[in-house]
Amino acid sequence: MPSRVAAASRRTRAGAPLPAKFYDRDTEQAARDLLGAVLRCTTSDGVASGRIVETEAYLGEHDLACHAAAGHTARTRWLYGEPGTAYVYFIYGVHWCFNAVTRAVGLPSAVLVRALEPLEGVDLMRERRGVAHDRDLANGPGKLCEALGITGALNGLPLRRSPIEILRGPPVPDSRVLVTARIGITKSADWPLRWLLKDSPYVSKTPRHLRPV
DNA sequence: TAAAGGATTTTCT
DNA sequence: GAAAATCCTTTAC
Numbered sequence: 213m214p215s216r217v218a219a220a221s222r223r224t225r226a227g228a229p230l231p232a233k234f235y236d237r238d239t240e241q242a243a244r245d246l247l248g249a250v251l252r253c254t255t256s257d258g259v260a261s262g263r264i265v266e267t268e269a270y271l272g273e274h275d276l277a278c279h280a281a282a283g284h285t286a287r288t289r290w291l292y293g294e295p296g297t298a299y300v301y302f303i304y305g306v307h308w309c310f311n312a313v314t315r316a317v318g319l320p321s322a323v324l325v326r327a328l329e330p331l332e333g334v335d336l337m338r339e340r341r342g343v344a345h346d347r348d349l350a351n352g353p354g355k356l357c358e359a360l361g362i363t364g365a366l367n368g369l370p371l372r373r374s375p376i377e378i379l380r381g382p383p384v385p386d387s388r389v390l391v392t393a394r395i396g397i398t399k400s401a402d403w404p405l406r407w408l409l410k411d412s413p414y415v416s417k418t419p420r421h422l423r424p425v
Numbered sequence: 426t427a428a429a430g431g432a433t434t435t436t437c438t
Numbered sequence: 439g440a441a442a443a444t445c446c447t448t449t450a451c
Contacts, residue, residue: 268443277443279436287436305433307444324443354444404443417445 227379229372235295239314243269243323244407246312248384251325253360254375258336260360262328262350263381266408266415270311272321277404280320290367291320298366298376300357307354310362312371312378326406328356329414352416384409392424 230249235242244267252261270278279301280291290299291313299311299322311322328350330337337349337359350356357363362376371378392406408415 270443279443282437285436301443302435303442304444305435305442309443311443326443352444 230296230378230380231372232294232296232370235312235314235371236316237314239269239271239321239323240405242312242314243267243405244389246323246325246378247389247407247409248381250331250379250381251310251328251356251360252332252377252379253362253366255361257361258333260333260336260340261331261379262356262360262414263331264325264327264378265329265412266325266327266406268324268326268406269314269404270322270324271404272315272319275321275404278321284320288320291322292318293368294370296371298369298371300362300364300367302364303354308357308363309353310357310366310376324353325356326353327351327408327412327414327416328359329412330359347413351414390424392418 234245246264246267249264250261251264252259270280272278273280273283275281279288282288284292287301290297293313294317295314297313299313300308303309309324311324313322315321330346330349334346334349338346340361341349341355341359343349348355350359366376369376388410390408390410392408
């Protein structure tokens with residue numbers, strides 16, 4: 213493609229919702245490529261969004277760290293749905309966590325979004341979060357849901373043309389990406405690989421036993 | 426800076 | 439009944 217056309221294409225495509233096809237493929241690769249994309253949520257209070265700087269992949273029924281290891285249940289039914297839809301669950305009686313469902317219908321897997329760099333609606337996020345520093349608005353999976361107003365009501369919604377969307381961002385070079393693994397954190401399972409943007413002040417607080425691979 | 430404990434509900438054993 | 443894809447505050451060094 214001639215460079216002028218490529219540039220024009222980037223201009224028109226930047227900010228467009230990621231297509232369903234983006235999610236209908238290997239979950240770890242989708243998790244990598246979600247870095248730099250924009251997660252946006254619209255509620256009656258307004259719009260809030262952020263650039264994705266940290267993700268984690270949950271691969272399927274064979275992955276003991278994945279909720280789908282328990283099989284098809286009332287909770288996990290969303291994981292078995294269309295690629296490019298929302299899976300939101302409640303944890304520790306306190307927090308919501310947001311995932312993007314990946315791979316074909318019937319193959320239960322998803323990417324957990326773990327941290328955002330705030331973009332739109334920063335005042336709204338401050339109001340919702342009540343923290344002293346903006347770097348703490350969305351630097352964790354529970355925090356970003358509170359900041360954006362994400363709840364279980366969004367389960368199963370497509371991530372385009374809906375209150376919850378993921379928009380294409382500028383490509384992130386591999387040199388800016390750090391991959392980590394942490395080993396044997398539960399009795400049953402190794403933790404999944406995690407991707408994060410090197411040197412971003414907006415990544416989550418990383419435990420010591422997380423190590424680069 | 427790190428470690429420990431509580432919050433509080435859903436889910437599965 | 440126990441554990442959980444977490445977060446925040448308190449306490450200790």
